[in-house]
Amino acid sequence: GEDVEQSLFLSVREGDSSVINCTYTDSSSTYLYWYKQEPGAGLQLLTYIFSNMDMKQDQRLTVLLNKKDKHLSLRIADTQTGDSAIYFCAESTPRRGYSTLTFGKGTMLLVSP
Amino acid sequence: EAQVTQNPRYLITVTGKKLTVTCSQNMNHEYMSWYRQDPGLGLRQIYYSMNVEVTDKGDVPEGYKVSRKEKRNFPLILESPSPNQTSLYFCASSLERGTDTQYFGPGTRLTVL
Numbered sequence: 001g002e003d004v005e006q007s008l009f010l011s012v013r014e015g016d017s018s019v020i021n022c023t024y025t026d027s028s029s030t031y032l033y034w035y036k037q038e039p040g041a042g043l044q045l046l047t048y049i050f051s052n053m054d055m056k057q058d059q060r061l062t063v064l065l066n067k068k069d070k071h072l073s074l075r076i077a078d079t080q081t082g083d084s085a086i087y088f089c090a091e092s093t094p095r096r097g098y099s100t101l102t103f104g105k106g107t108m109l110l111v112s113p
Numbered sequence: 114e115a116q117v118t119q120n121p122r123y124l125i126t127v128t129g130k131k132l133t134v135t136c137s138q139n140m141n142h143e144y145m146s147w148y149r150q151d152p153g154l155g156l157r158q159i160y161y162s163m164n165v166e167v168t169d170k171g172d173v174p175e176g177y178k179v180s181r182k183e184k185r186n187f188p189l190i191l192e193s194p195s196p197n198q199t200s201l202y203f204c205a206s207s208l209e210r211g212t213d214t215q216y217f218g219p220g221t222r223l224t225v226l
Binding site: 035041043100101102103104105106 | 171203218219
């Protein structure tokens, strides 16, 4: 079955880089996603990577995928206090003829000035 | 503006009193889904719908019903709510099978006394 694991908490100083890690178990995953949830808000898609890619860069965000180890990471360069939020890793897997998302429990990122 | 709306945003009710949480999207998306978010458990899928009149159970469907009579609406129905259904609920939609970007609603915080 599907299982997505993340560390629960990360604290960094403003200006540093943040790296949030995620592991998943389903080798049939097609896409892997990173979502951001700010307090009191819904989930906002940050970025995603197709399972046949190793890396994707989007401005301050870099996603690395190690398919062999089923490990996904999100690096945020020059982290700002506005990046403080919960970050969810999610995998998209085919199930019952349709794809569905399985989420990790989320990593709370706290950025201190 | 492309969006997913949910109503109500906050609801306090009592055990056994039937309630409906509405979800509507204006993007002509085929795929819609309901999730619940609980501390330490992340997001878990309740039900999803691939198109009008086509619905299927997610990971935690017990105690919930859904319907998809129109493409834009996907209400979540709790026939007899119980305290263990106290949670934060999110509706999401995407253009086609879950590999496409999922847009999330703002969430509905439900408390069942």
